């Protein structure tokens with residue numbers, strides 16, 4: 001996970017159409033309350049509003065075309081993720097769903113991210129645990145500020161304050177345990193992710209070792225008597241070292257898949273990656 005900086009201004013369709021639909025959902029909720037038998041009635045959300053191409057495109061840009069949780073690359077096929085689930089919520093995995101969810105936040109810009117299908121549908125789904133479930137905002141009139149969520153909100157917090165990587169493994173680092181809980185709840189150490197991260201890190205470690213080897217060779221050549229052949233060889237080596245350096249620098253840019261794990265690997269000089 002990395003910090004996500006969305007534009008403050010929501011896409012226009014959320015402001016116009018989303019506000020109207022939100023009002024209709026709030027009215028539907030109040031009507032349901034009058035009839036206790038209907039309190040679990042599902043609300044019909046309009047995916048054309050929160051899934052509008054402008055919303056998706058803005059999220060793709062803001063998230064460097066990566067899943068907000070696992071940092072896999074996604075594009076138009078990503079799911080719109082409601083951080084606070086719109087239809088129903090669960091406090092923890094395996095617990096029953098509670099209705100309604102945060103229906104009034106279905107089109108709220110702050111609540112929307114883009115996630116891969118595995119993170120969104122299999123792991124996060126309608127999970128939204130709170131430190132104190134008694135503080136949960138259960139309708140549109142409740143105070144959201146009372147809630148203390150366990151999951152890290154990468155649009156408001158910096159995930160690197162909570163989660164670091166040792167090689168391909170994500171580990172929680174904050175005393176409160178929110179990083180650890182987020183890793184477990186979203187299964188950020190699932191097998192496929194770890195394999196994929198490891199492959200990428202090993203490839204980069206090879207590049208870095210190769211770069212050092214070429215640099216050593218360059219130093220030796222620089223100390224020898226120069227002739228035309230050696231001068232040409234030096235120029236070739238410098239070019240190759242430059243190309244590798246560009247690739248390494250690119251690999252830790254936020255656009256790159258798993259950039260946080262890669263950054264941690266370079267910070268620790270690949271201490272946690274076993275040899276290849």
Ligand SMILES: [Zn+2]
Nearest residue numbers: 067070116119
């Ligand atoms: Zn994901």
